[in-house]
Amino acid sequence: MTTTMITADDLFQRVNHVIPSIEWATMADDAEAILRLKRERGAVILAHNYMRPEVFHGVSDIVGDSLALAREAMTVDADVIVLAGVHFMAETAKLLNPSKTVLIPDLRSGCSLAESITAEDVRELRHRHPGVPVVTYVNTSAAVKAESDICCTSGNAVSIIESLGVPEVIMIPDQYLAANVARQTGVRVITHPGACEVHERFTPGDIRQIRADYRGDVTVLAHPECPPEVVDEADYAGSTAQMISFVAERRPKRVALITECSMSDNVAQEYADVEFVRPCNLCPHMKRNSLGAIRRALETMTNEVTVDPAVAVRARAAVDRMLEVR
Numbered sequence: 001m002t003t004t005m006i007t008a009d010d011l012f013q014r015v016n017h018v019i020p021s022i023e024w025a026t027m028a029d030d031a032e033a034i035l036r037l038k039r040e041r042g043a044v045i046l047a048h049n050y051m052r053p054e055v056f057h058g059v060s061d062i063v064g065d066s067l068a069l070a071r072e073a074m075t076v077d078a079d080v081i082v083l084a085g086v087h088f089m090a091e092t093a094k095l096l097n098p099s100k101t102v103l104i105p106d107l108r109s110g111c112s113l114a115e116s117i118t119a120e121d122v123r124e125l126r127h128r129h130p131g132v133p134v135v136t137y138v139n140t141s142a143a144v145k146a147e148s149d150i151c152c153t154s155g156n157a158v159s160i161i162e163s164l165g166v167p168e169v170i171m172i173p174d175q176y177l178a179a180n181v182a183r184q185t186g187v188r189v190i191t192h193p194g195a196c197e198v199h200e201r202f203t204p205g206d207i208r209q210i211r212a213d214y215r216g217d218v219t220v221l222a223h224p225e226c227p228p229e230v231v232d233e234a235d236y237a238g239s240t241a242q243m244i245s246f247v248a249e250r251r252p253k254r255v256a257l258i259t260e261c262s263m264s265d266n267v268a269q270e271y272a273d274v275e276f277v278r279p280c281n282l283c284p285h286m287k288r289n290s291l292g293a294i295r296r297a298l299e300t301m302t303n304e305v306t307v308d309p310a311v312a313v314r315a316r317a318a319v320d321r322m323l324e325v326r
Contacts, residue, residue: 008032014057017272018265027054030291034059037298043080045294046073046093049240050260050286051084057269059294060084065241066092066138067153071323073097082297083305084289086111090305091142095316102305105293109285113139113225116194117173122147125170129190134170135160136318137177139196142307144172146314151322154224155239157181161189163325176200180224180231198260198281199225207233210256210277218277219252223259234258247271260286 008031012024019027031054037043038059046069047060056063062072066089073081073093080101083090088111090104122134122144136148137157145151152160152171158181161169169187171178173194182189207220207230221243222234231237236246243257244267256277257263264276297303307315 006035008035011035011054011058015053015269017269018053024054027058027291030295031059033295034291034298037295041080041298041301042078043082043298044076044078045082045084046076046089047289048085048089048286049244049266050262050283051266051289052262052287053265053269054291055084055289055294056262056266059291063266065153065155065239067155067239068241069093070096070138070153070319074323076100080298080301082294084294085109086114086285087305088114088139088141091307091315092138092319094305094307095142095145095312095319098312101301103297103301104303104305105290105297106288107303109288111139111285112197113137113174113194114141114144117144117192119143119147121192122172125172125190125192129168129170132168132170132190133164133166134172135164136172137174138319138322140173142311142315145318146311148172148318149321150325151318153239153322155241156322156325157224158184160322160325161185161187174225176227177224179228180237183228196225198283199223199258200227201281202226202230202258202279204229204233206230206279207256207258210279214254214277218254218256219250220256220258221246226258230258243267244270247274262286 008028045060047056047063073096082103083093086109094102133149136151138151138153170190173192175191178189178191220234222231222237224237254275261280261282264278268276
């Protein structure tokens with residue numbers, strides 16, 4: 001948790017590469033208020049990689065992909081956790097920190113993928129495929145996790161599947177992630193027709209157009225929630241954290257991140273020597289996590305996320321099994 005006294009001016013120095021000063025002037029009051037409220041409430045802000053730069057590089061204390069946030073949520077030294085992301089991420093933080101208050105800036109911050117499947121759907125899959133282990137993407141509700149054997153993220157899905165040592169799994173709910181993982185592992189995957197509304201919109205033609213626009217002088221990184229034919233057109237496929245590591249280690253001259261739009265802004269702030277092509281598909285739910293929404297949540301201590309204790313015990317077991325796999 002951040003303990004040093006910083007100001008909105010200090011925060012601007014972190015984002016001035018991607019946010020003009022005239023735009024930051026409209027954000028400074030909210031930023032100052034959030035800094036004060038974090039101290040008063042004993043709060044910490046966890047922000048997903050898809051957050052706006054003013055949240056990701058500005059007021060947040062811990063940033064990362066869903067796996068990193070799940071791990072960090074277990075060790076935060078705070079009474080209050082504000083999860084700047086979507087609802088299933090806040091539920092996961094609550095599962096791992098049952099005694100802490102977990103807030104989400106906007107209760108409408110849902111997820112098309114999480115909403116594509118219910119606990120009843122999982123029970124039906126188990127009935128149709130008895131004895132087959134259920135691997136559930138963390139982009140799901142606690143109720144769905146509770147019906148599962150183990151969870152995974154886009155970053156550790158291959159490791160999770162391989163750790164089971166079985167020829168067949170039920171992997172839900174992202175049909176594209178499941179298909180991409182099946183190709184990497186050789187494990188037969190039974191899935192569910194779910195998809196991310198951001199990643200499923202990308203097409204192979206989008207990538208071919210980017211390459212044509214830059215005469216092939218561009219490195220393309222795709223998220224594994226994209227359809228397999230999109231992944232096939234990319235130079236590399238990986239989670240948001242894996243994309244960041246690729247840029248940090250390889251330092252490509254020019255790169256296109258085939259994922260949610262704000263990723264490019266956030267990574268560009270760290271790597272000014274890399275030119276970022278910005279194919280822009282926005283997640284409307286992630287964008288609800290504005291500075292104003294974070295400020296209101298801390299001022300009023302509203303939008304608290306809770307999980308039914310009976311559900312939480314089983315859901316946490318599936319998350320814990322995931323966290324045990326390195």
